[in-house]
Amino acid sequence: MTALLEIKGLHAEISGGRKIIQGLDLTVNKGEIHAIMGPNGAGKSTLSYVLAGKPGYEITAGEVYLNGEDLLAMEADERAAKGVFLAFQYPLEIPGVATLTFLRAAFNAQRKARGEEELSSPDLIKRVREIAKTLNIDSEMLKRPLNVGFSGGEKKRNETLQMALLQPSLCVLDETDSGLDIDALKVVANGVNALRSAERGMIVITHYQRLLDYIVPDIVHVFAAGRIVRTGGADLARELEATGYAQYQSEAA
């Protein structure tokens, strides 16, 4: 099996601030879905940002490889073109940029970076519409400025739409269930499940077990105080639901 993502001994801190990730090891193989569960403030979002290449974090130790390539040496846009996708916990609103314009720019930029041919607008629109339909996204919404005035559920569906369009090799989903009611959760989970494939790996970050009823992981990690403190199968998520994170927080402290 080929390792899709390899994180070795990662330490990261907020530039000029606190140490957040403190010795993280994680390997995600192609075809696997890993869940990372942990208490609020454990550093889960920070991990997702460090993987996606957000400025403002200092990597003080460790290595991260995507398909054997040094991910930490790349800018965020290069990482995306290499197949990293972060579904944001809080997707941003960009007034003045129509959703479709944004999708086209992202799609074609990635293709260009990979030396592939860009897709013509009509073809792209067709593809976007097809995906939108499966996610119950109204095509009027695609004309609206990106995420502006979207409900929480609409934003998360929009993230899922982007993911389905861009076909990344590594999906990192940060609290995709937050702000979703059960119906929206099912729609989003269906969208994510449709992307499960032998070529793709996923990291599903969540505080609650609920999402994992719909996106069933292969491996579950407990993340506390900046590192993985326990690893198990899908049943670990249910156990955590019953016991909570208190024991891990004290262990880590």
Add this chain to the structure above:
Amino acid sequence: MGVAIRKTKAELGLADLYQGARRYLPGGEEITAVRAAAFDRFTAVGLPHRRVEAWRYTDLRTQMKEAKRLASLPDDAAKAKAREAKDLFAGAGFRKLVIVDGAFVPELSDLAELETGLTIQPMADALAADKPLLSQRLGAIVPDDDPALALNTALAANGVVILVAPGTALSRPIHVAFVTTNWVATSMFTRSLVNIGAGASATIVESHQGPDGSEYQVNTAMQLVVGDEARIDHIKVVSDGNSALHIGSLLANIGARATFNQLGFVAGGSLIRNQLFVRLAGEGTVADIRGGSLLSGTQHADTTLAIEHAAENGQSRETFKAVVGDTARAVFQGKITVAPGAQKTDAKMMSRALLLSDEAEADSKPELEIFADDVQCGHGTTTGAIDDELLFYLMARGIPPDEAKALLIQAFIGEIIEGAANEAVRDALTGALLGWLGRRE
């Protein structure tokens, strides 16, 4: 008398220009008198400097080193250059009128099949005929004590007069293209008048362009006289050469229950001053005034607006945005005056600047002067850099940083462009924006 201030080289040069030209500047007795009075007004105060409140951010006295000689009438070579010049509105089907080096050139202008109710005339002819309409208008429809405007009144040699008869709905927009062709720097004073009769409607586009590297000087003024229940959409695009001085004045007097949409766009020039004097003279008029400036290098662009709500039930929205890169500087001064009795006025002004570098600068001075008690007026100002969070979101989707920034700049200035009702105008402005973004790379 106050202390005699030594005249600058530019002021002496302007006096020479006027003395040399006044005998052959077009105009009969009345116009000549208006010119002389205007030049006296200019001489009394000289070039504006930073102690003149309306010019506090644009010290023309310091920045205008000399007055370039007046442009000569365009010869065949100049006309050929003008014909070749890039046209932002090409293909839009607008009726194009061409002013070359300050002179109206009929043979380059589309004067065929004028719609019923539409009259077009070179300003030089109208001035020579001493038309009362002009001698009244040339003086004042709005305060005329501004020194740059006084200079224009004194020296304007040509331009265009567009008259739209009452009730005439012009569906085809008119594009007045001001093209400077001469690489040797000259100065050009143009004056135009657009008169929209009651119940009539028209779209007038004004564009200004010229060669890079030439320190030519433009002083241009446009008067809009808009009747009751009329509608005017006026768009002005400055894409002058990168060394040009552009001083533009818009003087608008709008009647009752009329619609006034004005959009100014700056994507060129070196030192630009766009001043707008707007009077909503009649009740119930709706005005939408927008401005967008795209600045880089050492550009300095000053937009100064004075709008007066003179009658009741008026509504106005003023929205100004500037994108400022390198060491450029954007200035916005906006003053809303609500006259006594202009009750139920609803006016909102907003100016925003997006700074692309640490050395870029934006100054904003909004003012409200309200003499009525039952009004809703407000203003706001913001200045900021590109939002790092938004930039990261775009980059996380694979969009390279330069393209992501360009997208955010487009989004920022998009609100101004969307103000144009005409699609071809929006496309042309978007084209100007993309051209500017392309030149930055």
